[in-house]
């Protein structure tokens with residue numbers, strides 16, 4: 619994720635990044651302080667956290683982002699799509715497209731379903747998220763709305779997919 623964030627930040631001036639399903643907002647440290655960073659998460663406990671870094675927090679869902687049309691430079695989502703049912707996942711992609719500025723960027727990262735990796739399947743059974751998808755399913759959904767500019771995959775316990783995409 620750090621490499622992808624560096625690539626994106628080098629290509630555009632500082633702006634607004636929203637971290638959808640930001641949780642504890644640990645990715646804030648990857649962004650230059652010149653960027654305004656806003657985490658959106660439905661878990662109200664996250665809004666109570668005392669943050670050391672400049673993190674703004676909103677309570678909300680990926681399926682209905684609390685932002686104006688074309689008001690955001692980067693939509694980031696990390697380790698969250700497997701918590702979203704199909705309806706919310708599709709709504710998220712549409713809403714991410716809506717809130718992004720015309721030159722805006724989507725950064726997606728999540729572990730994927732890989733039916734042949736037994737260790738991965740064991741860990742998925744223990745996971746709090748129940749909507750795992752294959753890399754192909756995720757990329758196809760993103761590509762149906764965005765123009766994908768970069769994809770990466772690494773294998774940890776799970777295969778982890780990172781996709782960077784432009785609005786058009």
Ligand SMILES: C[S@@+](CC[C@H](N)C(=O)[O-])C[C@H]1O[C@@H](n2cnc3c(N)ncnc32)[C@H](O)[C@@H]1O
Pocket residue numbers: 638639640641642643644658659660661678679680681695696697698701702706
């Ligand atoms: C595994 S955590 C990832 C947190 C953070 N992005 C990270 O990488 O450390 C998944 C997060 O998704 C959030 N989440 C669950 N349902 C959501 C929804 N409908 N919209 C946005 N976030 C959601 C959870 O509250 C949780 O904070």
